[in-house]
Structure formats: structure tokens, C-alpha cells
Amino acid sequence: MTNKKLKMIVKSKKPTYGSDSAAGLDLYCYTDEPITVKPGETVKVHTGVSVEIPDGYFGAVYPRSSTGVKKHLMLANTVGVIDSDYRGEIVTFIYNYGKDNQIIENGDRLAQLVLIPYLRCDIEEVDELSDTQRGNKGFGSTGE
Secondary structure: OOOOOOEEEEOOOOOEEOOOOOOOEEEEOOOOOOEEEOOOOEEEEEEEEEEEOOOOEEEEEEEOHHHHHHHOEEEOOOOEEEOOOOOOEEEEEEEEOOOOOEEEOOOOEEEEEEEEEOOOOOOOOOOOOOOOOOOOOOOOOOOO
16 A cells, blocks of 8 residues: 655644554644643644645544543544645644543644545435335444
């Protein structure tokens, strides 16, 4: 598999892969002063990183599992989507679902960026869709 180039402007700590097989690049907090996130509060946290994602890919910003488990912090929108034509800074919105204040400091790992290929489709309006065994049965219809 050929590696694609991910061009980036970095004003903070450069994103890094945590291991040779890691899918996501760790994104780090970029701040002059520690940020306090109170219980039930959402705060805007900068990464200091702007990227040029290759055509045919998008960036998915996912939470880091250890941040959620250890600090009770999550991304407010759960997953962020960065389109390949966006050139601004990657900014996260962090929500504290715990009971204690949490402190985020410059250089703390916040989230991870995963590049994912996508398919753009031509949209065709029709009067009906093809039939399947499941059909229009919704949530829980295929088992528990």
C-alpha cells in the first residue's frame, strides 16, 4: 500500500503516531495557559495544526479512549469530519462528563486524526428501493 502525503502547518506539537500500526495521529493541545473544564462544560481547545488532506480522503477526529476513561473528557460532537478542501486549524470541543474539574495543558494529547477514503456518488431520485430480507426493519431488527 502506498503512503499518501499529509501536508501540515504546525504551530504546536507535531501530531504523531503512537505506534508503527496506529491508525490515528495524536493531536495535542495548543494553549498558553492551562484550560479548566468543569463538569458538564464544553470548551474550545486548539491544536495548532492545519492540514491538507489528499483528495478522496477525509479526516475523522476521534476521541482518545484513555482521555475518556481516565479524565471523563470526550469530544462534544463525538466525531469530527475534516473535508479535504478545509485549510483552517483543527479545533476540538471537549466536554467533561465527569464529576470533577479537569485540567488540559499545552502538549496534552486530546484526540486522534484518522484519514479515511470515501466515495462520492451521483444522487438518483427514485420512487422505490430494491427489496432486501431486512427491508425497512429498524433498530434491533437483526438480533440483540
